[in-house]
Amino acid sequence: MRITQHPILTFERGKEVNFTFNGAPMKGYEGETIAAALHAAGVKVLGKSSELHRPRGFYCAIGNCASCQMIVDGEPNVRTCITLIKEGMKVETQEGKGVIK
Amino acid sequence: MREVELLVIGSGPAGLCAAISAATSGAKVLVLERSFKPGGQLIKQTHMFFGSESQYASHRGVDIADILLEKVDEFGDRIELMLNATAVGFYEDNVVTVLKDEKEYFKIKARSVVCATGAYEKSLAFPNNDLPGIYGAGAVQTLMNVYGVRPGNRVLMVGAGNIGVIVSYQLMQAGIEVVAVLDAAPRIGAYLVHASKLARMGVPILTSHTVKEAIGADCLEAAVVCEVDERFRPIPGTEKRYDVDVMCISVGLSPLNELLAMRGAVMKYVPQLSGSVPLRTNSLETSIPGVFVAGDASGIEEASSAMAEGYLAGLCAAASLGHVPPDLNDRKLEYMSQLDGLRSGPVGERIRAGMRNSKL
Ligand SMILES: Cc1cc2nc3c(=O)[nH]c(=O)nc-3n(C[C@H](O)[C@H](O)[C@H](O)COP(=O)(O)OP(=O)(O)OC[C@H]3O[C@@H](n4cnc5c(N)ncnc54)[C@H](O)[C@@H]3O)c2cc1C
Ligand code: FES
Numbered sequence: 342m343r344i345t346q347h348p349i350l351t352f353e354r355g356k357e358v359n360f361t362f363n364g365a366p367m368k369g370y371e372g373e374t375i376a377a378a379l380h381a382a383g384v385k386v387l388g389k390s391s392e393l394h395r396p397r398g399f400y401c402a403i404g405n406c407a408s409c410q411m412i413v414d415g416e417p418n419v420r421t422c423i424t425l426i427k428e429g430m431k432v433e434t435q436e437g438k439g440v441i442k
Numbered sequence: 443m444r445e446v447e448l449l450v451i452g453s454g455p456a457g458l459c460a461a462i463s464a465a466t467s468g469a470k471v472l473v474l475e476r477s478f479k480p481g482g483q484l485i486k487q488t489h490m491f492f493g494s495e496s497q498y499a500s501h502r503g504v505d506i507a508d509i510l511l512e513k514v515d516e517f518g519d520r521i522e523l524m525l526n527a528t529a530v531g532f533y534e535d536n537v538v539t540v541l542k543d544e545k546e547y548f549k550i551k552a553r554s555v556v557c558a559t560g561a562y563e564k565s566l567a568f569p570n571n572d573l574p575g576i577y578g579a580g581a582v583q584t585l586m587n588v589y590g591v592r593p594g595n596r597v598l599m600v601g602a603g604n605i606g607v608i609v610s611y612q613l614m615q616a617g618i619e620v621v622a623v624l625d626a627a628p629r630i631g632a633y634l635v636h637a638s639k640l641a642r643m644g645v646p647i648l649t650s651h652t653v654k655e656a657i658g659a660d661c662l663e664a665a666v667v668c669e670v671d672e673r674f675r676p677i678p679g680t681e682k683r684y685d686v687d688v689m690c691i692s693v694g695l696s697p698l699n700e701l702l703a704m705r706g707a708v709m710k711y712v713p714q715l716s717g718s719v720p721l722r723t724n725s726l727e728t729s730i731p732g733v734f735v736a737g738d739a740s741g742i743e744e745a746s747s748a749m750a751e752g753y754l755a756g757l758c759a760a761a762s763l764g765h766v767p768p769d770l771n772d773r774k775l776e777y778m779s780q781l782d783g784l785r786s787g788p789v790g791e792r793i794r795a796g797m798r799n800s801k802l
Binding site: 342344347349374379386398399401403420422424 | 661
């Protein structure tokens with residue numbers, strides 16, 4: 342779900358990068374955030390809330406609300422709306438508060 | 443612990459202008475920005491700005507960010523811009539704790555601080571308002587204008603203020619259908635030019651309407667809206683259902699300034715400025731000497747006033763550190779009169795009342 346034609350903006354996408362989402366291979370572009378790359382691939386549910394286990398997507402997209410937290414390369418509570426996607430990243434949905442290993 | 447002369451928190455128009463202004467006076471500045479991209483809200487704004495020449499009116503927000511960043515570059519030896527760096531705590535003696543790259547954690551001690559952290563988008567209470575697919579309007583603007591990603595296929599916009607109406611127009615520009623814009627108020631809040639553009643494209647703007655509930659299993663699938671009476675109570679029997687996969691919430695912004703409250707600055711709830719704000723002098727100094735505030739963090743206004751406030755706060759912060767330019771008073775008066783101009787007329791009455799209510 343990427344925008345290809347736009348009257349004002351041109352989107353210069355960076356190099357293609359490969360990453361995994363819950364183990365499944367995915368593609369994104371250098372220079373975009375994890376949340377943007379996932380959304381482009383149709384993934385909207387990024388985690389589950391801690392008490393009622395309700396699905397969570399992003400909300401503010403500027404690092405403010407913590408709604409987009411995921412486990413990235415084993416590290417929980419990463420705000421994926423302000424963290425850039427990198428080659429080989431392991432991205433996983435987070436259930437609740439996350440466990441620091 | 444690293445020590446700096448002036449620390450600016452936030453790299454939106456207010457923070458960048460504060461840094462440029464202070465560096466012009468000779469101060470050494472460190473700017474912290476939590477995002478990997480500087481510019482704050484400007485980087486997603488593809489529409490022409492209103493305002494006056496000194497605040498780059500008739501430029502697009504994205505282009506204003508570039509102009510300011512070029513100026514920051516010219517001061518390369520005096521301004522350091524640290525990205526992916528969130529200020530998470532603000533303690534006595536102006537010690538600020540920083541989380542860098544979501545990993546490293548360290549302290550910075552500053553002689554003076556300008557807090558230019560901007561604002562956050564308010565949420566709205568209705569059943570299932572937490573479903574993925576329900577996003578802040580600014581978030582959708584970021585996704586679409588910065589990353590070129592479609593938020594979805596059919597959008598319901600909640601809020602007919604400037605942001606709601608502008609983002610609706612930008613969604614249509616990107617080829618995404620906006621089924622309706624609704625607002626609980628009986629009148630459209632946005633400037634007429636923006637609202638009529640949307641009306642010409644056939645998007646209905648429903649005033650005196652609110653969201654009754656969102657429907658969906660894992661993600662948003664539909665929204666039920668209804669009319670409200672003059673006291674904003676839902677009118678039974680007026681429900682309408684829209685099948686949408688995106689709902690944008692654009693019911694206003696609130697100043698983001700918990701750091702100042704944590705530092706102990708005297709705060710006050712000022713409705714005209716859309717939330718809790720620090721009391722401050724005409725020089726934008728808070729109740730804590732050497733700690734300044736600028737931009738949306740001091741009260742919700744616009745990028746134009748954020749820039750003028752940034753220049754003023756940066757100038758005064760540098761002066762408090764001993765960097766006193768010969769034309770200090772002239773420059774101070776110039777920025778203050780720019781602010782008065784931006785807040786003049788009937789539209790500015792609310793802000794003027796807010797300013798009176800937040801004086802130190
Ligand atoms: C759709 C839309 C349309 C608009 N149209 C106009 C217009 O036509 N004309 C106009 O004048 N204005 C307009 N505005 C308003 C304008 O964008 C804002 O008023 C302006 O950006 C405020 O500037 P600021 O520097 O105070 O805050 P921001 O631009 O929000 O910048 C704050 C920065 O601080 C950073 N930050 C926050 N907390 C921390 C922390 N703890 N540590 C590190 N960094 C942090 C943020 O990431 C951000 O980059 C519009 C806004 C929107 C959303
Ligand atoms: S969506 Fe709000 S912090 Fe990422």
